[in-house]
Amino acid sequence: MTRIRRRGGLRVLDPTAFARPAPVEAAGRSVSGTRDRLLDAAERLFAEKGLRGTSLREIVAAAGQRNESAIQYHFGDREGLVDALVARRVAAIETVRNARLDALLARAPAPNVRALVACLLEPVVELCHDDSGFRAFLSAFGEVAWATALQLARNRQQLRSLERMREQLRRSLDLPEAILADRAEALTRFLLLSLSQRARSNEPFNGRGFERFFTNLTDMGAAIITADVSPDTRAAYGAD
Template identity: 35%
Template sequence: MTRTDRVAATRETLLDAAERLFAEHGLAQVSNRQISQEAGQGNNTAVSYHFGSKAGLVRAIVRRHAGEIERIRGAMVRRVLAAERSPGVRDWVACTVEPLARHLADLGIPSWYARFSAQAVSDPAGREAVAAEAMASPAIVRVGEELRRCLPDLPAEVRAERQEMARLLIVHTMAERERALAQGEHTPRDSWQRAAAGVTDALTGVWLAPVTEPAAGSWAD
């Protein structure tokens, strides 16, 4: 192997170890030393050498999966736009859900990316890194624009609230299914495709739900 090959192989080994350890224990509970040891690296500064920081490592893990998810999502967006009927809310919600589910299906069992993502978005540093990578995706930006055009006129705070609900529902539902599959447990849906359809249906309902303002003073002290 050339030096370049050895460096690339070491990076991949570190990414494998970090993704699994972060998925199982959370970002804050895993040290760079633990990752290096799990990856079989005698040098405990290997993570810092290859990725600079834990945030850099998180971004590298996200990027390792982002290319394939972007490819799937881009193809979905093109199909939706080329369809004879006008796309609706559910079409664009599906474009946020299905690419991740398809990628997880392709990873096989066990996989750790959904659980890694759930741990990352629960960590302040990880959340910032994941959000930055998401906003670098042309397909997800386009989906967001098209979804907003289809939605009813929602107050800004309701729109932001439902966006957060959508993110949490996607990430944590996928993570729980990935965990159950890895441990050989029963799952409500028998395939990633059907699981994605269920999440898409639920999120379509979230986005189209009525907006109710409670009556002033309706809660008793």
């Protein structure tokens, strides 16, 4: 059974969801194809009708399955299904982001904060532009995905790119660790919710209008990290 945690009132995915193997039928034949069809159908319907407005029966029918217990078999329950959807998409982001980060560090071993923020954003933007299913996912699951990313960030093997970026920030900024951690969390929340809001609109993820949105969002994200730390804040954190 999938374990659900809560952070700030939001559901958070159990990090072990990434490590689960695809179910296998008794005869040894993989049923990952059925699982993927259920995920695709759920993602599409959740984006169209919302999490609460979509029944499990509708998802099973849209996936072309006759057995109404298919979701229970593959995911346990509705929350397990949502967890699997988020895990699938977050894993896709992580793959692209690590590749982008490798390329960035090859060009500039000590990148500035703005370049790191852009690297954080670009995989999500690319997937929104190229994959209508991903845009539907971000539209439906923006807050859930954010909460999941924060939880999984504690597992360096699952979200290694975020830990790599934070290490670069530690090297380039003179910030107490607690302040850096809180600012990194605020940055993740701000960027993902901004992108989620755009995904819910009819505005494109390309063109001149999007370029203005992206560059300004990157600037604001960098400002979250690099803002001066006031004496009051240092005192509140007990920092010297």
